[in-house]
Amino acid sequence: MDVTSSSPNTTRSSNGAGWLSAREMHILETICDTFFPALTPPAGASPARASYYQSKASDLHLALLIAETLGQENEESQADFHRLLTLFQNPATGLLLAGQARPFSDLPLERREKYLRAMAHSPLAQLRQGYQVLKRLSGFLFFATPDPQGRNPTWEALDYQPAEPPPPVARPLKPYEIKQDTVLECDAVVIGSGAGGGVVAGELALAGKNVIVLEKGGYHSEADFSLQEAQSMSDLYLKRGSLTSRDVGVSILAGSTLGGGTIVNWDTSFRTPPDILSEWEETSGLKDVFTGTSLQESFAAVEQRISINTENSAHNRQNQLLFDGARTLGYHVDSLRRNAIGCEQRCGTCGFGCRYGCKQSTLKTYLQDAYEHGARILVDCSAERVLIEQGKAVGVKASVHEHTTGKNYQVTIHARTVVVAAGSLHSPAVLLRSGLTNSHIGRHLHLHPTTTIAGHYPDKVYPWQGVMQSAYSDEFGHLHGNYGYKLEVPPAHPGLLGMGSAWHSARDYRESMEKMAHLATFIILTRDKGEGQVTLDSHGEPVIDYVTSVFDRQHLLHGMRQAARIHFAAGASEVVSIQSKRSQLSRQQLDTSGERAWKTFDRQLERNGLGVNRLIVYSAHQMGTCRMGKDPAQSVTDAHSQVHGVQGLFVCDGSVFPAASGVNPMLSIMGLAHQAAQYIKQ
Incomplete structure (x- = not known):
């Protein structure tokens, strides 16, 4: 069973737990209660500690939470999970993994633990994959899911205190509302609002262009970031934070909200190192695109707009330990530059959105610039395909989910310029759905494992x-x-x-x-x-x-x-x-x-x-699937991030990297997007 893509629809409705039979739910409950059974507390344990050990998965309805989570997956993923649960009921599997020819649910706890360990260590890749799906979901939900009072019953024993959000503030912008099937006109439509799309939208709007931004995720700001781990993963990340490679071998974190990854990243702001830029120039065959002065000028402009500095890089205990340990060994160590200002709360929730407004995301900067200069911003909007006529991009076909009614509306945007900035996972998908056949679309994916x-x-x-x-x-x-x-x-x-x-x-x-x-x-x-x-x-x-x-x-x-x-x-x-x-x-x-x-x-x-x-x-870094290059036979985009063979169609995100950046890629994306925007303005 794999969890490999975001929902086909922006808001695929959950089937709840009804997609599993009563028998399957019983199996899942038994699995969860094997990972988390009621245990005898240590002698002399405090009430909180005793409760921690005595709590079991079924007390938290863990199987139901897993079923509801997977109920939002597509039919193929659910079919894989059905097969996985069927495997657990096969006596032959019990004999192979636990030494007893009995279904998993009929085994005693000690044998069930042996069964799960055997899955985890199995030479069969499918068994290891199934184990990881179950273990990761149950482990996350058991420790992250709050009760109706907003607290998880394990937190007291763990000495975990979630951050208390400040009083709410007004939302800084208002997305454009779609209440029916709609046709819109603009100069440029930008698909995606993160490090690439946000920069391009802001730059074009400031230049007087009529801009429309399409964001697949919802709109969340310091007015309503919950700072709760479980809720934030659901609200702000692709696949609610459960996105993986097909074989579940890599867990992938990618932002899916207005502002994209700049909302949930950890503020680290490296320029692309000079030796990497030189390598990119050689790989791509593009002279001066990466090593010329224009990219450095774009870096400087972005750094100023998003307030990159080291004054807001005070080390927490973890970072101080890395710093001190490396220095003791004589290793290189330094402080990071971050795009944050006034970060005095040091709340520890950068990955859940900055409720204090300190993080200078594209939502706080370039998207706000775009909005104040007339840009229309559509959220919960999935770009289905780019409209291409006679070798020119002429617009985008998209759909918007309206939450109050639960309806989906078709939106057609006519534009002279289309900028795809949906990230290295979704940008190639948009191009492929648009009928483009360049063999390099989607290839050369780098992930910084x-x-x-x-x-x-x-x-x-x-x-x-x-x-x-x-x-x-x-x-x-x-x-x-x-x-x-x-x-x-x-x-x-x-x-x-x-x-x-x-x-x-x-x-x-x-x-x-x-x-x-x-x-x-x-x-x-x-x-x-x-x-x-x-x-x-x-x-x-x-x-x-x-x-x-x-x-x-x-x-x-x-x-x-x-x-x-x-x-x-x-x-x-x-x-x-x-x-x-x-x-x-x-x-x-x-x-x-x-x-x-x-x-x-x-x-x-x-x-x-x-x-x-x-x-x-x-x-947490995805790069390279629409890479830049001089030769259309070896790349997807040209020196200006324009797709080879399609006038007016640009890609402006990490997918244009000729190879991995080797550093946290936010500033690399923003610098290249800013450079491309100067050309697009013309």
Whole structure:
């Protein structure tokens, strides 16, 4: 069962749990109660701690939440899940995985745990895939879903305090309302409102152009960001945060709201490094596009508009640990530049939208500029295809979902210029649905595959508090030429930790999560040489095929080893990977065995596997599926981001990168979009 694309319709209605039979619901409930059974509390446990251990999945209606979540998927994904649940009821599978020829629901808890571990470690990719779907969904929902009072019953024991939002403020703009099938006219229509689309829309509107912006997601601002992890993932991310590659091997985070990824990213603002720009120039055959003065001028203009600085990069405890540990080892380490101003609350919820208005997203900057200069902004609007006549783009066919009535309306926009800025997953989908046949559309997908090493510390770290990402190390950015990895720090809230932490048994997992406040997590963000591809499913929606290459896995492995060393240099008592099989090392082992303990741990990381669904791999960066180049036989867009062979059709987002950027790509996208906008204005 895969979760690979956003819903075919902007707001695919949920079937609730009714798409599962009573028998299937019973199986799912048993699975959830195996991941999360009622456990005997430790002796002398406080009431909150006792409740934490005694809570079971069915107390939280976890199976129902999973069924309702998957009820929003398409028919193919649901059919895969039906098959997965059928497998659980086959006695032969019970014999293979648990040593007893009985259906999963009829096995005792100890055997059911063995069954799930066998799935997680199976040589059969489909079994590992099915396990990860179940484990990730249940882990996220168990620790993230609030009760009617807005709190999850585990949070007190975990010492987790969600951020309290400030009083609401007025919404800064009003989307254009569609109440019927509609035809609109404009100079330029921009599909997408994130780092690329937002910049282009603002630049064109400021130049006096009549602009329409189409955003697939909804409109959320500091007036209504909930700052709740479960709600925010549903409101602000593609696929409610559950998007993955086809084989579930990579979990993909991508913004889907007005302002796109700039609403939910962690504010990190790198210019594309000069050596990467030189490589892009050579790869693309485009002279001066990447290495000339115009792109640097665009970077400077964007940096000024979105207020990039280091004054708002105060380190939280996690970032300080990375900084101190790297410095102790003599590794490069520095503070990040961020597009935030007045960030004094340090609330720890950058990934859920900035309720304080400190993050200078496109919603706060370029889209506001566009709106104030007459641009019309349509939300909950899915661009179906670009209208092309005689080699020219003449408009867009789209549909809008109207929430109050639940109706969908067709919208046709006539325009002389069409800018596709729907991101590296949806931009190629739009072009393919429009009938374009360039063989490179959707190819050359880069994801910056990322994994983590966690460190447990004697004192509390509270990884959900403070500035989420403010320190980085580039010590290993050039392991092989321009390829290597950065070490950074991610946000860490209960749901994400529940999804990512390895499950070895119900009690082990619960005990591990109980120490969450003592956890610090370092990410290994690789610049990938390997590539994937985006194609269309039967609904015309993107499907992501990507397997981390052997070359890139070696960089992940190198990074895991180095991140562990930085943790111990910073004072960690233990480090652990997020592999399905346990890889961990304690300070006691180091003190006892020294270098031999390091060698054992290094071998353990490699032996326990980096393959698909053996190691959890994330991506928050998608690039390269409509890459720029001089030769139409080797690329999709030209020096001005215009699609080869179609006048007036431009792509302005991370999909135009000739290869991976090697740094968090927001500023790279914005700079290239700003550069293209100067040409489009003409």
